[in-house]
Amino acid sequence: xxxxxxxxxxxxxxxxxxxxxxxxxxxxxxxxxxxxxxxxxxxxxxxxxxxxxxxxxxxxxxxxxxxxxxxxxxxxxxxxxxxxxxxxxxxxxxxxxxxxxxxxxxxxxxxxxxxxxxxxxxxxxxxxxxx
Amino acid sequence: xxxxxxxxxxxxxxxxxxxxxxxxxxxxxxxxxxxxxxxxxxxxxxxxxxxxxxxxxxxxxxxxxxxxxxxxxxxxxxxxxxxxxxxxxxxxxxxxxxxxxxxxxxxxxxxxxxxxxxxxxxxxxxxxxxx
Numbered sequence: 660x661x662x663x664x665x666x667x668x669x670x671x672x673x674x675x676x677x678x679x680x681x682x683x684x685x686x687x688x689x690x691x692x693x694x695x696x697x698x699x700x701x702x703x704x705x706x707x708x709x710x711x712x713x714x715x716x717x718x719x720x721x722x723x724x725x726x727x728x729x730x731x732x733x734x735x736x737x738x739x740x741x742x743x744x745x746x747x748x749x750x751x752x753x754x755x756x757x758x759x760x761x762x763x764x765x766x767x768x769x770x771x772x773x774x775x776x777x778x779x780x781x782x783x784x785x786x787x788x789x790x
Numbered sequence: 791x792x793x794x795x796x797x798x799x800x801x802x803x804x805x806x807x808x809x810x811x812x813x814x815x816x817x818x819x820x821x822x823x824x825x826x827x828x829x830x831x832x833x834x835x836x837x838x839x840x841x842x843x844x845x846x847x848x849x850x851x852x853x854x855x856x857x858x859x860x861x862x863x864x865x866x867x868x869x870x871x872x873x874x875x876x877x878x879x880x881x882x883x884x885x886x887x888x889x890x891x892x893x894x895x896x897x898x899x900x901x902x903x904x905x906x907x908x909x910x911x912x913x914x915x916x917x918x919x920x921x
Contacts, residue, residue: 674842711805
C-alpha cells in the first residue's frame with residue numbers, strides 16, 4: 660500500500676460492482692431511462708425517437724432487456740394501428756433504481772473531488788519520466 | 791408521435807450522447823473515478839486495489855485511456871522501488887467532468903420519475919397481449 664492511499668479508502672472502493680453490465684451499456688441505459696419517465700410504457704416509435712436509435716438496434720436491445728427480465732413487450736392496437744409497447748417489469752424497475760444509486764455514488768465522488776481542484780503535481784515520486 | 795409523449799420531450803431526449811464510450815465502460819470508469827479522487831496520481835498497485843482489476847486488465851485499460859489522451863503514464867521510483875504512476879491529463883479531467891455532468895442528468899431524471907411512483911398500467915392501449 661502506498662502512502663498516497665487515504666485511510667477511508669479500501670480495496671474495491673472504486674470498483675462499482677453495482678453497475679450491472681446489462682443496464683450500463685449506453686443504448687440500453689437510454690431505453691431504460693425513457694421507460695422510467697413513462698411508467699405506462701412507450702410505443703416503439705416514441706422510444707426510437709427518445710433514444711435516437713435505429714429500428715434494428717432498438718429491436719435488438721429490447722430483446723436483450725426482455726430476456727434479462729427488465730422489460731416486458733406487448734403487442735396491441737393503438738389508434739387502430741398495430742403497435743409494440745414496452746414497459747418495465749416491477750423487478751426491472753427495482754434493478755434500474757439500484758443501478759442509479761450506484762451512479763449517484765460515481766457522480767458524488769467526482770463532484771466532491773472536482774471541487775477540491777488540487778494542482779496537478781507528483782510530490783511523492785522521484786525520477787519520473789513519461790512512459 | 792403518440793399522445794403519450796410529453797410536450798417537454800423531443801427526439802433524442804434520452805440519447806445521452808455525452809456518455810463517451812471510452813469513459814463509460816465500467817473498468818475504465820473505475821480507473822478514472824480513482825484518479826479523480828487522487829489528483830497527484832496513483833501507482834499501479836493502488837489503482838489495481840481500488841478498482842478490483844487484474845494486472846492484465848488494468849494494463850490494457852490504462853493503455854486505452856493513454857491512447858485516448860485521458861491519462862498520462864509515468865515510470866519512476868517510489869520508496870526505492872520502480873513504479874508506474876498514472877494520472878489525468880488536464881484535458882482528460884475536463885472530459886471526465888463533462889461525462890459526469892451527463893451522468894447527473896441520467897440520475898436526476900431517474901430519481902424524479904422514481905418519486906412519482908405511478909401505478910403500472912396501460913390506459914392508452916387496447917387489445918394488449920404479451921409478446
